Amino acid sequence: MTTAAGNAGRRRRGRRSLRVQLAWVIAVLSGLPNLVLVGTVLLPAYSRTGALTPNVWLFVLLWLSAVVGVSVFVGYALSAQLLAPLSAMTDEIGELPRAAADARLSVSGREPEEVMALKRAFNAMLAEVRQEQARRSSFTAALMHDLKTPLVAANHLLELVRDREELSREQRIEVVSRLSTENQSMIDLVQKMVDAHRLELEDVPLNREPTDLRGLVSAVLDRLELLARKRGVTVAVQGDARASVDPKEVERALYNLISNAVRYARSRIEVEVFPGMVRISDDGPGLPQPLERLAQPFNGQPVEIAGRRYTAGTGGLGLFIARRVLEAHGGRLVTEATGEHGTTLLAYLGTAKA
Numbered sequence: 139m140t141t142a143a144g145n146a147g148r149r150r151r152g153r154r155s156l157r158v159q160l161a162w163v164i165a166v167l168s169g170l171p172n173l174v175l176v177g178t179v180l181l182p183a184y185s186r187t188g189a190l191t192p193n194v195w196l197f198v199l200l201w202l203s204a205v206v207g208v209s210v211f212v213g214y215a216l217s218a219q220l221l222a223p224l225s226a227m228t229d230e231i232g233e234l235p236r237a238a239a240d241a242r243l244s245v246s247g248r249e250p251e252e253v254m255a256l257k258r259a260f261n262a263m264l265a266e267v268r269q270e271q272a273r274r275s276s277f278t279a280a281l282m283h284d285l286k287t288p289l290v291a292a293n294h295l296l297e298l299v300r301d302r303e304e305l306s307r308e309q310r311i312e313v314v315s316r317l318s319t320e321n322q323s324m325i326d327l328v329q330k331m332v333d334a335h336r337l338e339l340e341d342v343p344l345n346r347e348p349t350d351l352r353g354l355v356s357a358v359l360d361r362l363e364l365l366a367r368k369r370g371v372t373v374a375v376q377g378d379a380r381a382s383v384d385p386k387e388v389e390r391a392l393y394n395l396i397s398n399a400v401r402y403a404r405s406r407i408e409v410e411v412f413p414g415m416v417r418i419s420d421d422g423p424g425l426p427q428p429l430e431r432l433a434q435p436f437n438g439q440p441v442e443i444a445g446r447r448y449t450a451g452t453g454g455l456g457l458f459i460a461r462r463v464l465e466a467h468g469g470r471l472v473t474e475a476t477g478e479h480g481t482t483l484l485a486y487l488g489t490a491k492a
Contacts, residue, residue: 295317424481
């Protein structure tokens with residue numbers, strides 16, 4: 139720890155302020171012409187006449203030292219004026235109110251262009267930070283609602299099992315089934331949160347291997363069979379292809395896309411498998427917003443689908459996860475069509491046939 143502190147101290151001592159550096163630059167620029175003049179004109183002239191005495195050398199050294207000393211002093215004094223706008227900007231940043239929603243640096247036309255550009259960039263950064271904070275705060279509040287809903291429902295179901303002794307075996311099975319559904323909803327939500335947080339902060343590590351894309355689609359549909367049956371949605375799958383992909387990550391992406399389709403489709407979903415691409419079509423109400431806006435992590439904006447308003451929170455997490463996984467494979471997520479008669483999404487994997 140002492141060594142680390144000593145190294146930090148040496149680094150601080152080794153750093154010069156911008157004002158000192160500017161003063162030395164002015165000194166070098168002032169002294170260099172004098173040094174060139176002495177070396178190319180004065181000293182050769184004295185050498186030819188034989189008058190290059192120790193006194194001449196002393197005079198030259200004193201002259202150069204005086205020039206450098208005066209230049210350093212003048213440069214240090216002038217640098218204070220040159221750097222005054224930056225010093226004022228530093229003070230202004232320190233006085234910005236932390237909690238003010240409209241906190242920003244004032245930009246004056248009398249300031250140097252470079253300082254005005256720096257202030258504008260700083261203000262733009264502040265605006266982005268405020269927007270991100272507001273988005274995450276809104277998302278956190280909505281997430282609490284999204285988590286509370288299945289928890290409250292599960293608690294009511296548990297109380298029903300506890301207090302209603304007259305429930306038949308079939309009724310208890312139905313209650314437990316509903317309880318399992320609510321529990322699965324919470325698990326899916328937490329998993330989406332974990333995946334979205336991981337994919338937002340880091341690149342997606344891929345373990346590519348030759349993979350049967352039709353098999354991945356079938357595995358996803360097996361997991362969604364109960365939900366599809368409950369909603370009365372039929373799923374048709376066509377095509378067959380193989381690709382060099384990470385099967386775990388691609389299955390994750392396809393699950394999010396197809397599960398969204400199952401939740402919002404009216405009656406039918408079509409999944410078509412091509413080399414390097416999976417096409418997913420549903421007859422639902424269409425996307426409420428452009429895909430580029432929906433497929434964002436921790437989106438705090440509510441959405442309206444088929445006349446029903448959904449809370450902010452998890453609406454775009456599945457699309458964001460799918461988009462990041464596809465991009466990691468060199469592909470992309472594209473909206474082919476969307477509207478009141480349904481949505482078609484193209485999941486490009488950016489891979490050749492395996």
